[in-house]
Amino acid sequence: MTDATRFKDNGNGTITDLKMKLIWKSTDSFQDNKKWQNWFKCQDYTEITNIQRFAGSEEWRYPNEEEAWSLFDLNSKNTDKYGDEIYLDPIFESGSGGTTWTIEEKDSSALVIQYEDGVKVWPSKYANMNMCVRLVRNLT
Numbered sequence: 001m002t003d004a005t006r007f008k009d010n011g012n013g014t015i016t017d018l019k020m021k022l023i024w025k026s027t028d029s030f031q032d033n034k035k036w037q038n039w040f041k042c043q044d045y046t047e048i049t050n051i052q053r054f055a056g057s058e059e060w061r062y063p064n065e066e067e068a069w070s071l072f073d074l075n076s077k078n079t080d081k082y083g084d085e086i087y088l089d090p091i092f093e094s095g096s097g098g099t100t101w102t103i104e105e106k107d108s109s110a111l112v113i114q115y116e117d118g119v120k121v122w123p124s125k126y127a128n129m130n131m132c133v134r135l136v137r138n139l140t
Contacts, residue, residue: 007089009091010055013026022067022137023136023137025049026091026092026093028100028132028134029134030096030132031081031097036128036129036130037131038124038126038127039110040125040126042133046133057137060135062101062135063135064104065102065104065111065113067136068100071134080095080097080116086098092134096115096134097131098130099113099114099115100115100134105125108126109125110125
């Protein structure tokens with residue numbers, strides 16, 4: 001499956017990922033809130049997104065490691081909030097935070113995937129520096 005057939009813009013702020021059988025929010029929490037947020041504040045963002053039934057769903061959640069990592073693609077180019085190149089399909093809105101928190105936790109840390117370099121890091125869930133989340137839900 002090529003990227004041209006993998007992703008479909010649904011025209012409602014969501015992107016269907018046919019390869020992973022997921023629906024992604026086309027913007028991340030940084031784009032929506034205009035600020036970096038720690039893991040817990042992103043939980044609040046997730047709850048609000050579900051309460052508002054964004055795109056008709058109450059099932060938005062953090063991605064797991066496999067889901068978040070699947071978006072990192074050296075053949076895809078997009079730009080982050082600084083205008084720097086990141087490896088995220090251009091079907092997603094440009095100007096993102098360029099990272100995503102995941103649901104993977106270890107003690108007081110959580111896994112973050114960085115789309116600018118593909119590095120996986122485990123910062124404190126209390127960290128506010130350059131962190132945001134891109135929400136996902138299962139394709140039903």
